[in-house]
Amino acid sequence: MTRNLLxxxxxxGIGRDVALRAAERGxxxxxxxxxxxxxxxxxxxxxxxxxxKAVAIQADVSDxxxxxxLFKTVDEKLGTLHALVNNAGVGATQGTLEDTKPEDxxxxxxxxxxxxxxxxxxAVKRMSTKHGGEGGSIVNISSAAARxxxxxxxxxxxxxxxxxxxxxxxxxMETGAFGIRVNAVRPGVTETDMIEAIREIEPEWIExxxxxxxxxxxxxxxxxxxxxxxxxxxxxxxxxGALVDASGGRAMP
Ligand code: NAP
Numbered sequence: 001m002t003r004n005l006l007x008x009x010x011x012x013g014i015g016r017d018v019a020l021r022a023a024e025r026g027x028x029x030x031x032x033x034x035x036x037x038x039x040x041x042x043x044x045x046x047x048x049x050x051x052x053k054a055v056a057i058q059a060d061v062s063d064x065x066x067x068x069x070l071f072k073t074v075d076e077k078l079g080t081l082h083a084l085v086n087n088a089g090v091g092a093t094q095g096t097l098e099d100t101k102p103e104d105x106x107x108x109x110x111x112x113x114x115x116x117x118x119x120x121x122x123a124v125k126r127m128s129t130k131h132g133g134e135g136g137s138i139v140n141i142s143s144a145a146a147r148x149x150x151x152x153x154x155x156x157x158x159x160x161x162x163x164x165x166x167x168x169x170x171x172x173m174e175t176g177a178f179g180i181r182v183n184a185v186r187p188g189v190t191e192t193d194m195i196e197a198i199r200e201i202e203p204e205w206i207e208x209x210x211x212x213x214x215x216x217x218x219x220x221x222x223x224x225x226x227x228x229x230x231x232x233x234x235x236x237x238x239x240x241g242a243l244v245d246a247s248g249g250r251a252m253p
Pocket of ligand 1: 037088091111115188
């Protein structure tokens with residue numbers, strides 16, 4: 001049986017790699033993006049060229065109406081939703097708490113927390129055996145910053161990802177008896193456009209961060225998509241409420 005997966009923010013970076021590799025494992029994939037249609041279409045084309053099934057769906061996850069439309073489109077184009085990866089996220093604020101602009105704080109929470117929350121709500125409505133669903137698996141992309149915080153940087157981002165962790169553990173408890181597993185992966189600093197944008201503004205920050213990493217290097221998208229795919233799979237059938245660190249040892253307790 002083909003399993004249907006929605007990946008938010010799948011046009012680039014970690015979400016893109018999750019979408020491509022999930023398709024290799026037989027998932028039909030809904031590739032969500034917000035503005036970069038050409039990149040999303042490239043992901044869909046790569047999946048189709050590999051013999052898989054995928055659709056690109058534009059929606060800003062921070063808008064509850066757009067999230068409802070996103071999930072309805074998945075229903076229509078793919079059918080029953082079995083899996084969701086809440087990957088869409090923003091965060092490039094550099095500076096102290098005093099320097100953080102209100103509009104950046106609001107946007108970070110709108111996308112990283114409210115958007116993820118809305119997507120979880122729509123997924124649970126469809127997956128929960130309480131509502132006649134077949135169950136399912138949700139993986140939230142958190143961050144090592146949820147635990148380590150951000151020193152003179154990313155205080156809003158770190159707080160938003162701490163909220164993602166608590167949504168993950170709370171929802172796992174709420175839905176465990178109704179066939180839904182909910183887990184999170186907490187990446188460390190990973191080579192994507194998000195990090196490239198920071199490197200352009202403040203190159204020394206990346207070098208300082210690398211010094212704090214036991215493994216002495218940044219992560220690759222593959223090193224994040226591997227644990228995501230494992231958590232989605234039946235190999236993780238008894239795993240729920242887990243916060244899996246994939247951070248090269250950064251932010252170890
Ligand atoms: P990225 O390369 O910047 O890509 C972001 C993706 O999210 C793009 O596909 C983008 O779509 C989409 N997106 C942004 N805002 C959206 C919105 N409002 N609605 C729907 N889609 C939206 O990001 P990344 O580095 O791969 O990060 C992916 C996730 O991992 C994020 O949650 C991030 O916080 C987390 N993370 C990343 C790192 C890291 O070092 N890279 C570390 C820890 C955690 P468009 O292409 O249309 O703009």
